Amino acid sequence: MTLPSLLPAPTHRYDDQPEAAGKATSQRSQRTSPVSSRRGPPPYGCQEGWLPQLLEDFGAGGAFPEIRTAQYPLDMGQRKTKSNALAIQVDPEGRMKYKAIARQRQVKDKVICSTYAGLVPKEVTKAEDTDLQRPDEEAIKEITEKTRAALEKSVWQKVATSRPLGAADKLAPAQYIRYSPTQQGAAFNSGATRRVIRMAEMQTDPMEPPRFKTNKKIPRGPPSPPAPVMCSPSRQMTGREQREWKIPPCISNWKNAKGYTIPLDKRLAADARGLQTVHISEKFARLTQALSMADRKAREAVEMRAQVERKMAHKAKERREEKLREMAQKARERRAGTKTHVEKEEGEAHERQEIRHDRREERQRARNLPTAALEKRPKGQRRETRDVTEVIALSMANPRTSSEVQDDHRLFDRSQGVDSGFAGGQDEMYNVYDRAWRGGQGVAQIIYRPSQNLDKDVCADDLEARIKTNRFLPHQEVSASDRRQRGREGPVQFEEDPIGLDNFLEEAKQHGASKRPSESSRPREREHESKRRRKEETHISSKSNLWAAMALSTFLGGQAGASTSKLSAPMDHFEKQHNTHAADFFPTRRFLLQTEGEEAEKDQFSLRKTLLVWTTFWKKPNSTGPLRDPQRAAAPGNVSTKARGGGRKRRTSLPSQRTISQKPEDANPRGAEFVKAQDENPVRVPDSSASLYHGRKGH
Amino acid sequence: MAVKLRNEYGPVLHMPTSKENFKEKGPQNGADSYGHKQYPANQGQEVEYLVTGTHPYPPGPGVALTADTKVQRMPSESAAQSLTVALPSSQARVDANRTVPGGNEYRHPGASDRSQPTVMNSIVMETGNTKNSALIAKKAPTMPKPQWHPPWKLYRVISGHLGWVRCIAVEPGNQWFVTGSADRTIKIWDLASGKLKLSLTGHISTVRGVIVSARSPYLFSCGEDKQVKCWDLEYNKVIRHYHGHLSAVYGLDLHPTIDVLVTCSRDSTARIWDVRTKASVHTLSGHTNAVATVRCQAAEPQIITGSHDTTIRLWDLVAGKTRVTLTNHKKSVRAVVLHPRHYTFASGSPDNIKQWKFPDGSFIQNLSGHNAIINTLTVNSDGVLVSGADNGTMHLWDWRTGYNFQRVHAAVQPGSLDSESGIFACAFDQSESRLLTAEADKTIKVYREDDTATEETHPVSWKPEIIKRKRF
Numbered sequence A: 001m002t003l004p005s006l007l008p009a010p011t012h013r014y015d016d017q018p019e020a021a022g023k024a025t026s027q028r029s030q031r032t033s034p035v036s037s038r039r040g041p042p043p044y045g046c047q048e049g050w051l052p053q054l055l056e057d058f059g060a061g062g063a064f065p066e067i068r069t070a071q072y073p074l075d076m077g078q079r080k081t082k083s084n085a086l087a088i089q090v091d092p093e094g095r096m097k098y099k100a101i102a103r104q105r106q107v108k109d110k111v112i113c114s115t116y117a118g119l120v121p122k123e124v125t126k127a128e129d130t131d132l133q134r135p136d137e138e139a140i141k142e143i144t145e146k147t148r149a150a151l152e153k154s155v156w157q158k159v160a161t162s163r164p165l166g167a168a169d170k171l172a173p174a175q176y177i178r179y180s181p182t183q184q185g186a187a188f189n190s191g192a193t194r195r196v197i198r199m200a201e202m203q204t205d206p207m208e209p210p211r212f213k214t215n216k217k218i219p220r221g222p223p224s225p226p227a228p229v230m231c232s233p234s235r236q237m238t239g240r241e242q243r244e245w246k247i248p249p250c251i252s253n254w255k256n257a258k259g260y261t262i263p264l265d266k267r268l269a270a271d272a273r274g275l276q277t278v279h280i281s282e283k284f285a286r287l288t289q290a291l292s293m294a295d296r297k298a299r300e301a302v303e304m305r306a307q308v309e310r311k312m313a314h315k316a317k318e319r320r321e322e323k324l325r326e327m328a329q330k331a332r333e334r335r336a337g338t339k340t341h342v343e344k345e346e347g348e349a350h351e352r353q354e355i356r357h358d359r360r361e362e363r364q365r366a367r368n369l370p371t372a373a374l375e376k377r378p379k380g381q382r383r384e385t386r387d388v389t390e391v392i393a394l395s396m397a398n399p400r401t402s403s404e405v406q407d408d409h410r411l412f413d414r415s416q417g418v419d420s421g422f423a424g425g426q427d428e429m430y431n432v433y434d435r436a437w438r439g440g441q442g443v444a445q446i447i448y449r450p451s452q453n454l455d456k457d458v459c460a461d462d463l464e465a466r467i468k469t470n471r472f473l474p475h476q477e478v479s480a481s482d483r484r485q486r487g488r489e490g491p492v493q494f495e496e497d498p499i500g501l502d503n504f505l506e507e508a509k510q511h512g513a514s515k516r517p518s519e520s521s522r523p524r525e526r527e528h529e530s531k532r533r534r535k536e537e538t539h540i541s542s543k544s545n546l547w548a549a550m551a552l553s554t555f556l557g558g559q560a561g562a563s564t565s566k567l568s569a570p571m572d573h574f575e576k577q578h579n580t581h582a583a584d585f586f587p588t589r590r591f592l593l594q595t596e597g598e599e600a601e602k603d604q605f606s607l608r609k610t611l612l613v614w615t616t617f618w619k620k621p622n623s624t625g626p627l628r629d630p631q632r633a634a635a636p637g638n639v640s641t642k643a644r645g646g647g648r649k650r651r652t653s654l655p656s657q658r659t660i661s662q663k664p665e666d667a668n669p670r671g672a673e674f675v676k677a678q679d680e681n682p683v684r685v686p687d688s689s690a691s692l693y694h695g696r697k698g699h
Numbered sequence B: 001m002a003v004k005l006r007n008e009y010g011p012v013l014h015m016p017t018s019k020e021n022f023k024e025k026g027p028q029n030g031a032d033s034y035g036h037k038q039y040p041a042n043q044g045q046e047v048e049y050l051v052t053g054t055h056p057y058p059p060g061p062g063v064a065l066t067a068d069t070k071v072q073r074m075p076s077e078s079a080a081q082s083l084t085v086a087l088p089s090s091q092a093r094v095d096a097n098r099t100v101p102g103g104n105e106y107r108h109p110g111a112s113d114r115s116q117p118t119v120m121n122s123i124v125m126e127t128g129n130t131k132n133s134a135l136i137a138k139k140a141p142t143m144p145k146p147q148w149h150p151p152w153k154l155y156r157v158i159s160g161h162l163g164w165v166r167c168i169a170v171e172p173g174n175q176w177f178v179t180g181s182a183d184r185t186i187k188i189w190d191l192a193s194g195k196l197k198l199s200l201t202g203h204i205s206t207v208r209g210v211i212v213s214a215r216s217p218y219l220f221s222c223g224e225d226k227q228v229k230c231w232d233l234e235y236n237k238v239i240r241h242y243h244g245h246l247s248a249v250y251g252l253d254l255h256p257t258i259d260v261l262v263t264c265s266r267d268s269t270a271r272i273w274d275v276r277t278k279a280s281v282h283t284l285s286g287h288t289n290a291v292a293t294v295r296c297q298a299a300e301p302q303i304i305t306g307s308h309d310t311t312i313r314l315w316d317l318v319a320g321k322t323r324v325t326l327t328n329h330k331k332s333v334r335a336v337v338l339h340p341r342h343y344t345f346a347s348g349s350p351d352n353i354k355q356w357k358f359p360d361g362s363f364i365q366n367l368s369g370h371n372a373i374i375n376t377l378t379v380n381s382d383g384v385l386v387s388g389a390d391n392g393t394m395h396l397w398d399w400r401t402g403y404n405f406q407r408v409h410a411a412v413q414p415g416s417l418d419s420e421s422g423i424f425a426c427a428f429d430q431s432e433s434r435l436l437t438a439e440a441d442k443t444i445k446v447y448r449e450d451d452t453a454t455e456e457t458h459p460v461s462w463k464p465e466i467i468k469r470k471r472f
Helices: A016-031 A099-103 A137-158 A237-245 A264-270 A282-345 A347-370 A378-382 A386-395 A443-447 A452-459 A463-468 A499-512 A520-539 A544-557 A561-578 A600-619 A630-634 A665-682 A688-696 B001-031 B077-086 B091-099 B109-113 B120-127
Strands: A176-181 A196-199 A590-595 A627-629 A650-655 B154-161 B163-172 B176-180 B185-190 B196-201 B206-213 B218-223 B230-234 B235-243 B247-252 B260-266 B269-274 B280-285 B291-296 B303-307 B312-316 B321-326 B335-338 B343-349 B353-357 B364-369 B373-380 B384-389 B393-398 B403-409 B425-428 B435-437 B441-449
Touching: A137 B269, B154 B403, B163 B435, B163 B441, B176 B206, B176 B218, B185 B206, B218 B247, B230 B260, B230 B441, B260 B291, B260 B303, B269 B291, B269 B303, B291 B335, B303 B335, B335 B373, B343 B373, B384 B425, B393 B425
Parallel strands: B163 B206, B163 B425, B206 B247, B247 B291, B373 B425
Antiparallel strands: A176 A196, A590 A650, B154 B441, B163 B176, B176 B185, B185 B196, B206 B218, B218 B230, B230 B235, B247 B260, B260 B269, B269 B280, B291 B303, B303 B312, B312 B321, B335 B343, B343 B353, B353 B364, B373 B384, B384 B393, B393 B403, B425 B435, B435 B441
């Protein structure tokens, strides 16, 4: 008689029981009995009182509908999830042990506070309370020993790898195992009924690398469950607190990646400069004050001293001067005693001298007047009267200041194609520019134009007319000459001597040196000599011939010193005749020699002839004496047609060295005289620079 | 020139001087002065921060600080006022303000939590330790009279570090002390004279912890460069590195009886090192944030860590597992201190200083009122608990009753900003007559007890009173 048999059959199944039942079934299913050979359900008809509980009770089939109970064949319909609900535990008083929840899955010896009492402060106890006392020495020593042992063991293991290897581990002694096989008989185990097995540990190689990889990271196990939180949740932050914790965003003066517009006050707020107040010690001010005062004092003292010194020096100087004056007075008085009557005698001369002096000054002043107040004139006028070099230096000749269009006009001419205007792409032709630089008011016009004011005294008011006048016109036009078309514009261009002047001069030099012409030139010279005598009267009288001759003479003077002496003699004579000075006549540095006409040969010849005439003519050694020849001077402007009748126009300006020096006192009256003569004479100063020179030189 | 200056600019010359005089006189004459003489004698009415002037400092470098060479500046009134305004209002001040008309109902800050209210009796009954507890009418808890401690006053400022002084430790022989700084140096100073004895370089970042071993001539230091170094003080050289921390090491401690070093780090672990073999015995992992402080003791639990995850863990050193996790703090725990005699410890957090009982970490009481980020705690055997905070304030408490008997806010070193006052570490020397604080104004300040003070001059303002229940 057992209790279950007495009790009535249960009417309900509890909710938590299926799990237990399932556990039981699984346990049972795993428990295998070695003796049990029964598999599957009992055959039909023998199922009275049998319940299918295990998996194998169903065999491979399904549920048994005739048996009225919950069946889970092949575990179908079983609840899979496991509940983490804890079993209710109660304390001896029968109260629920809620602590179990906190202790769930915790290590057993962990202290977990789970009561409200743990939150509440204890009553303040006496200092001598036993529960406040530390454990006694014994206990501590015991704990220490225990801990040290444990730690040493742990450390020993950890540092084992770094330990030097000792002796190999001793092998355990061999074990002997005796056993008797179950299958007995002659056929088995060689007929033996018993066996003895010797079990010995195999020697291991201490240097053998590990056979199994141990460097795999083992994933960390789940952390220990969290401890119960014993404090109230932190309070919600009030708005005020939030505002207090508001940290203004960083406003950089250098970066604004998002490109926000930052108000100025925010920028200022971000700038921490305003937060600090600068404290400057008053001592700084005091020090500065003292320094500045000392400095001022020192300066004053220095100044005073300097002033005193200056005064002293002044006084000393005055004294010295006084002394000197006295001495001079004495000397003068001494001299006056002898010279008073002489002075009276020469009073008239002195007066004249004074008048002369005044006049000279006046003249000088009048001449200086135009140049003197150059700066005080109005701007435009000033600019006009500027010297050329000044114009260029002041970049007034800058073409860009002019308003003319800087276009290449050839580019507009596209009637024959794109490249037609630009010289058709011909590289050889030097026509890079379509027109001259500053063609309209070119530099040349500025340069070779005498400044009006300067030349007024020289050329009077008809400067324009003079410029326009073609001065060197031949009386008779050579047929091929194209003088009309070619008015000279711009500077005189120098060309290599087209007429073989160099050769000729060489020859002349040789003649001068040897005084005897070479063999080759002798007949010609003789011929020339004869011609010279004939032409002396006719040609030399003409002033233009004289011009050429003088040009050559000066040239030769520069080139060959030997012939200069020869040339100077006739010059002397010439000066005597004309009662004028050679320097007045040839004031310019530039002489124009124009040979034109078809017959270049003839031209050359005539020139040569002329020169030879002069070389022989000027024989006297007196070099710089004035030429005076009134008859010759009366007839200037007769240019020899032969000299002028060249087929081709040649412009050759020969630089001359100015060898004749003038005294300023002399130059002035002569210059004036010359100007007067020029007004009457058709012969002009060949270049404006001559007048320029005269206007300026010596004043 | 001086004569002339005086003659001509006399009035101007003397103007600033007179102004200064006025300023200096100000706090002494003022009706509600914050002068340095103000000791909480009248603490019941107004508990204020002790705003001292600058400490006396020598006029120049290399000049010994003596009585006749010292330069001292008193703070101006306005500065003191601004300072006190900037200081957080403590419970005491709030209370004082509230109760000033009454004048005698002072409730001091530390005592407010200590409660065993009658409402709680039912709970006690329910938990049912003893059946009788429900029947006995509980005596209303009263606050015991706190022990009188003489106040501490600043008497020396040692300047020499070029950065924040982050940690401080006093040698067991009490001859010198050692500081670690943000200038990456460790400096050893003579305790008696305050002279620099030695500078140790080797860390490549801020030194966050130093400790001198009592069992060996070793000095241990740890820094934000993840390094833990062992210095041999006979050679002044690093002889060992304890390599293993993954981030800045924030603190370290030595086991008093076993040659074991414990370090805590920003990698939220604490590691236990065998000093001799440099082996990491255990890695105490479990904190979920940087571990700010660690302490060791010989009795169980042997290791206590406080972390920025607001928890304190007591560890089983043998197993390297957490024994207790204390989750009562609401803010990060940056300081833990063990009482030298009692089987208790205290932990500091910006919300509260809490006292606990070993071995299970049962809560004893709150010491509230220091409303700042508490960086350091230290206690002497007399029962004076010192809490130093990030804003430069230092509170001194009676350990047993939690009575706050002094508040100090020392002025910063001249040349520093006001915001640069902060206490990172403090320590009593071995004789417990000096209190050394490591500060953010790059100085070490030394305090000593005021010998002239007596219980009469500085009475404890205490009233046996039924303590109100404190809500949690």
